[in-house]
Amino acid sequence: QVQLVESGGGLVQAGGSLRLSCAASGLPFNSYTMGWFRQPPGKERDFVAAFGLSLGSTYYAGSVKGRFTISRDNAKNTVYLQMNGLKPEDTAVYYCAARRPSSTSISSSGSYAYWGQGTQVTVSS
Helix, strand or coil, rough: CCCCEECCCEEEEEECEEEEEEEEECCCCHHCCEEEEEEEEEEECCEEEECCCCCCCCCEECCCECEEEEEEECCCCCEEEEECCHCCCCHHEEEEEEEEECCCCCCHHHHHCCCCEEEEEEEEC
8 A cells, every 4th residue: 555644844934944754655666756746725736846766857846946855765765845945825735746657747746646645834924
C-alpha cells in the first residue's frame, strides 16, 4: 500500500520560511517523480514543483521560482519543499504526489498516481 505523508505546514508571517517534508512508503521511491501541488481556499489545485529521476531535474511554477526549492533524499524516501520569502498568496493546502516517468507534462496533476493527505500552510500579512 502506497502512502505519502506530508508534514511541516503551519502558520508563518509574510517573509518567513517553512520546510515541508513528504515521506513515501510502499513504492520504489527511486523510480518515481515527486511533485508538490497546492490548493488555495476556493481555488483549483495547482502545480508548485517537481523533482524527476535525474540529479538536478527540478521544475517550478513561475510564481515560486527563486523562493521555493524542492529536493529529495532517496535514502530516506523523502521529498522536501523549502519555502522562503513566503507571501500571503502562498496560503494553501500543500500536497505531495508521485508518478512514474511520463511524457505528460510534469505539472499535470492528472498524471500523478499517488497523493498525500495535504498539509496546511498559512501565511499572514
